[in-house]
Amino acid sequence: MMFIEKLKFNDDGLIPAIVQEEASGRVVMMAWMNEASLKSTIETGKTHFWSRSRQKFWMKGESSGHTQQVKDIAFDCDGDTLLIQVEQQGAACHEGYKSCFFRSINEEGAFDVTEERLVNPEEVYKK
DSSP: OOGGGGOOOOTTSOEEEEEEETTTOOEEEEEEEOHHHHHHHHHHSBOEEEETTTTEEEETTTTTOOOEEEEEEEEOTTSSOEEEEEEEOSOSSTTSBSSSOOEEEOTTSOEEEOSOBOSOHHHHHTO
16 A cells, blocks of 8 residues: 555645654644645655645745755654654745744743744845
8 A cells, every 4th residue: 555545635635744854853844735745745855835825836945945855754643644854954934943933932921932033034035
């Protein structure tokens, strides 16, 4: 049996993909994949996703240059979530941080920024 047959895509044909930096173990982002983006990821060794807001296929780093080289792809026991280990080049977050999880909730119920911004997103994305 091929692995794709074990995966459970949702009603929209999507599956969540947790992306983890292989070297540090840090989760850098979560994005959605459809079957085509998963196949492109496997074929190219670079992560590809499906944008629900833009309704389009995209490769991580296509506009920023901050790509993700795939080191391993695993799926959970239910087959409904992917874990992709990568070598992250630059910032994973479109706000310029290494990880999209750069904010932690503090004891007062507010949040703290827990890492330094690597790049200015206005310069990277020319907004």
